[in-house]
Amino acid sequence: MAISAVFSSAQYMGEKRISGINCFVLKLSADQVDLADRSDNTAEMIKHVIFGYFSQRSGLLVFLEDSYLTRIQSPGTHPTYWETTMATKIEDYRLVEGVMIAHSGQSNVIITRFGDNLKAGLSVTRMEETWTIDDVAFNVPGLSLDCFIPPKEVQRDFPDENLDWRSPLHR
Numbered sequence: 001m002a003i004s005a006v007f008s009s010a011q012y013m014g015e016k017r018i019s020g021i022n023c024f025v026l027k028l029s030a031d032q033v034d035l036a037d038r039s040d041n042t043a044e045m046i047k048h049v050i051f052g053y054f055s056q057r058s059g060l061l062v063f064l065e066d067s068y069l070t071r072i073q074s075p076g077t078h079p080t081y082w083e084t085t086m087a088t089k090i091e092d093y094r095l096v097e098g099v100m101i102a103h104s105g106q107s108n109v110i111i112t113r114f115g116d117n118l119k120a121g122l123s124v125t126r127m128e129e130t131w132t133i134d135d136v137a138f139n140v141p142g143l144s145l146d147c148f149i150p151p152k153e154v155q156r157d158f159p160d161e162n163l164d165w166r167s168p169l170h171r
């Protein structure tokens with residue numbers, strides 16, 4: 001539900017085969033208001049684009065590309081630009097209490113730093129992470145909002161009671 005809410009305003013970009021799976025591709029681009037909200041006096045978010053690749057058969061997200069560009073400049077200094085690109089393969093979906101949950105994946109991140117003040121040229125950092133989920137539990141007693149803040153789309157399905165989710169009495 002959260003994934004579909006995030007991509008509800010996305011633009012259809014076509015179809016692509018990812019890891020042998022026929023997918024439809026959706027693109028989200030942050031608008032100027034959102035980019036301005038994420039900026040401050042020393043860091044300006046210039047662009048943020050996400051591509052979601054969804055299985056045509058199951059509708060599940062199987063690949064995600066996330067890219068953003070930030071300009072950082074302190075007063076009296078040259079600007080430095082940071083471009084971060086992440087690609088994540090999501091797989092091994094299993095049904096857990098009626099919800100399809102991905103149990104493994106792999107993420108690759110490239111962080112590129114460039115700008116006028118870098119004499120050595122581009123600075124590129126690469127990171128790779130392979131992950132697996134061994135156990136899934138919902139509504140864990142004692143887990144507070146400090147540990148997980150569900151998206152607004154998920155929160156609105158709860159009763160309108162004003163519950164204190166940090167209290168151990170609401171298990």
